[in-house]
């Protein structure tokens with residue numbers, strides 16, 4: 001009998017990131033069309049890109065969930081039925097909603113399996129049952145729910161539970177922050193969050209002042225060490241946050257959590273699991289420290305990230321391999337500039353790293369190249385182990 | 399239109415006539431001040447005075463606390479005419495376990511009629527009031543009142559909650575972190591506003607707008623729009639209770655100005671006239687790179703006067719095809735594929751979906767420009 005292993009659900013901010021996540025082993029990805037997802041600044045998918053993305057994922061056995069999780073106004077709903085019908089026609093595997101009005105429309109114009117977004121802040125059994133009544137087959141629980149409680153909610157409700165396992169965190173109960181709405185005219189529940197919780201504040205108490213504090217900024221969630229609990233509780237899906245983040249983030253997080261879940265699948269225990277190696281890999285990404293937040297017990301004051309910038313990371317994104325074959329060499333789409341002394345490492349889908357020699361790089365038309373530019377293409381000689389879709393990282397001089 | 403106020407103490411009760419009273423207890427309400435016994439006693443006293451009384455349960459709760467507190471609610475005192483709930487789970491639980499009316503606090507989200515319709519369908523006649531989001535402008539509320547056929551409540555005066563976190567964000571900064579409740583104000587150079595009131599209690603940390611929402615100048619507009627209940631939340635300044643009571647019983651310039659003078663915070667109208675975030679929401683959407691079934695590729699890079707590197711999308715590309723290049727600003731140019739090369743720079747007749755290749759250069763086609771078949 002196949003051992004239960006949670007689904008690994010990765011973010012796909014655009015078609016390229018969808019492909020990256022699927023190629024690195026995500027069981028499912030979530031992405032948004034251009035009008036209804038909650039990340040207005042993300043590039044998001046055109047209808048055609050969604051169809052391509054679904055085809056790409058399905059061919060490789062992965063699922064695609066489409067996010068419709070804004071709190072929409074009446075006029076935003078006008079075109080929604082046709083979009084829902086379109087999603088149905090291209091066989092998306094589920095839609096993720098937070099607005100009961102959108103849920104009604106999905107039921108009417110789908111049906112498509114309905115997942116409830118964390119934005120709806122579902123925290124208790126009654127909340128799960130309320131959404132089950134609206135047709136929900138899965139609930140992405142509020143980030144305040146422990147894994148232990150999530151397991152109980154799943155068993156008692158018969159609804160699948162999904163929990164965030166990794167990524168940046170909203171400090172507020174999701175859907176319950178309108179700072180941007182009323183201070184900057186940007187609707188945080190329709191993708192316009194200005195991240196006011198990351199600002200520095202002077203806090204004036206009655207008797208003293210605490211200057212320059214990032215008291216509302218959360219450390220990033222890192223649920224790697226909690227994986228045994230997720231497995232034990234039978235949580236159906238583990239979600240990585242970060243549709244806005246780079247392909248390096250998508251590749252690294254997917255690869256690490258894939259390896260960890262595969263370890264469990266293969267061994268049925270966690271003895272001798274290389275936790276340190278996995279964690280080190282994750283922490284090579286820019287991050288705001290790490291917290292288990294409320295996965296084990298309610299998050300306390302130690303989950304606050306009282307600093308402005310991300311912790312500096314040893315690696316940045318160099319680019320994505322567009323094509324690689326022994327007879328044609330390697331073509332890389334660069335995301336930032338680097339010169340011939342750069343340390344370049346490709347992340348293979350199997351979890352290895354392969355070094356690329358920047359000294360041998362050429363322009364796409366095979367002319368000499370001293371330094372790459374962002375948004376440019378660069379050629380390298382064929383290097384075994386490389387394949388299209390792999391992410392290449394760039395060692396930083398710290 | 400009827401006033402709705404929070405009942406804070408027995409002393410204030412004498413002031414209130416013909417208003418709806420809300421009882422907010424510490425365990426169930428985010429800003430509740432009453433314990434169970436004093437809340438119930440106050441409700442009984444108000445009821446004896448002929449006032450209708452509702453029980454506020456607006457705190458969000460994870461399962462363990464939800465389970466514990468609902469045990470207490472199983473003996474819901476009959477004195478309460480209604481329960482006011484925010485959480486979907488609380489609404490569902492109240493429908494299943496209580497017999498009183500349900501007032502839904504839909505102040506976070508629920509900006510479309512379908513959302514309210516879904517609650518109407520599920521709560522049926524038990525749903526007797528909806529407290530609307532302060533982000534809804536008057537014209538929308540007017541229309542909804544006609545179409546929804548449900549009594550509506552708006553906040554006419556009171557602090558505007560901007561943020562609610564379950565985490566303890568103030569106590570760790572406080573000089574004497576012992577205790578149960580902390581108050582402070584926050585100011586940030588990065589925000590256009592200063593002096594955000596902050597509060598931490600057992601429900602987490604709350605942040606409010608520096609100005610209170612104050613719509614009393616629009617009282618008659620509210621009445622004309624058919625709004626049924628206008629809530630005034632004076633809990634942070636109990637000294638003005640008499641002036642609130644005066645205004646509710648005799649709404650007019652004089653009673654309003656007296657209240658405004660005594661209220662210790664400036665007032666603002668928020669989105670009452672127009673929801674300004676709509677404008678930005680439409681701008682935030684990517685206008686130029688939207689749906690187009692004829693999209694066939696995107697530009698990755700260009701070498702001036704030489705080539706464009708592209709990735710093929712959709713149906714694929716054939717040599718000789720006529721294209722439109724649309725850049726991220728929305729500017730369009732025509733382009734004929736007089737030649738076509740693959741990723742290794744070899745001439746080819748066609749490229750298919752997902753392949754990288756090279757086509758003749760076009761001006762004004764930076765990376766992320768889209769190619770469309772004409």
Ligand code: SF4
Pocket residue numbers: 169170171172177178179180188193194195196197198
């Ligand atoms: S400002 Fe912070 S807490 Fe508020 S919605 Fe944005 S990320 Fe969440």
